[in-house]
Amino acid sequence: LYHEVALAGLLEMALYHQAACEVAGDAMLDLSDYCYRKVAFLISKQKKGASMYQDTEVSASGNAAVTGLQELKRQNKEIQFQVAVKAVSLLCYIIDHLSSLPLGITTRLLNTNDIICCVVELIENPPWTARTSDGHVMKFINAKWQQTQDSMKLSKLEGQVWLALFHLLLNSDCQRKYEFNAHRKASVLKVVFLLFLCFCLHIAVLFV
Numbered sequence: 001l002y003h004e005v006a007l008a009g010l011l012e013m014a015l016y017h018q019a020a021c022e023v024a025g026d027a028m029l030d031l032s033d034y035c036y037r038k039v040a041f042l043i044s045k046q047k048k049g050a051s052m053y054q055d056t057e058v059s060a061s062g063n064a065a066v067t068g069l070q071e072l073k074r075q076n077k078e079i080q081f082q083v084a085v086k087a088v089s090l091l092c093y094i095i096d097h098l099s100s101l102p103l104g105i106t107t108r109l110l111n112t113n114d115i116i117c118c119v120v121e122l123i124e125n126p127p128w129t130a131r132t133s134d135g136h137v138m139k140f141i142n143a144k145w146q147q148t149q150d151s152m153k154l155s156k157l158e159g160q161v162w163l164a165l166f167h168l169l170l171n172s173d174c175q176r177k178y179e180f181n182a183h184r185k186a187s188v189l190k191v192v193f194l195l196f197l198c199f200c201l202h203i204a205v206l207f208v
Contacts, residue, residue, distance in 0.1 A: 005079055008086035015093040022100050029105050032094055036113040038087030041080075042127045043118065052081045053130030053138055053145055082143060085128060085157065091115070092160040095167050098174070110168075110178045117187045119165045124190055128157060165191075 011031070014020040021028060045052060054074060095115075098106055109115040128140035129151070137151045154162070168174050169188070178184075 002079065005083045005086065008083050008090065012086050012089050012093075015090060015097075018097045018100055021094065021097040026102055026104075028094060028101050029108060031090065032105055032109055033113070035087040035091035035094065036109075036115065036118070038084040039091060039115075039118050039122065042084050042088070043121050043125075046121075046125045046127050051130050052077070052127050052140075053132075054078070081127075081140075085140060088122065089157060089160060092164040095164045098167070098171065103173075106173055107177060110174060114184075116165070116168050116178065117184060119161060119168065120187050120191055122161055123158075123165065123194065126158065128155070 015024075024031070042052075054077060094101070094105070095109070098109075130138045130145070132138060136147050137149075138145045139148050139155055140146075140157075141148075141155045168178075180188075
């Protein structure tokens with residue numbers, strides 16, 4: 001898992017540049033499937049009510065064997081979450097560069113993996129936001145959980161997810177290939193209010 005999170009970080013830096021996506025070619029199809037599986041992992045955890053937030057300190061009570069096992073479980077959960085979050089960022093870069101990628105990737109994302117509904121689910125139930133027992137709002141920012149006073153203020157990752165949805169809905173190729181049935185329309189309409197509220201407040205560049 002340590003190697004996986006390191007590799008995901010390297011890919012995150014590389015795929016920020018469109019040229020890297022173009023050079024990767026058909027390998028981007030496998031990467032998009034990998035990102036989809038990680039997104040599905042986050043969504044499943046949210047639906048089960050299993051918050052990914054956890055305190056970094058492990059209780060010192062109990063014997064050393066139990067404490068060590070708790071620490072291993074905590075680290076495993078933390079690394080899995082970090083990898084999944086980086087996969088979301090990678091997916092956003094893939095979506096941003098769809099026009100320069102093989103056409104099969106767009107079809108796979110839209111019709112096989114239904115990535116629009118997945119992105120909507122991430123916006124509606126963000127796994128990187130949590131509320132502590134004493135009422136504080138925590139957000140996963142820069143690879144660590146941080147307390148925030150303004151829950152409506154978008155983090156970098158949240159902005160990426162909103163922009164990904166924006167590109168998917170307004171991209172002409174995506175509009176032609178994506179079949180909007182009743183379920184999909186209802187899913188997208190769930191975030192219409194948040195769409196206008198967050199875009200108007202925090203992503204004004206889209207309206208320039």
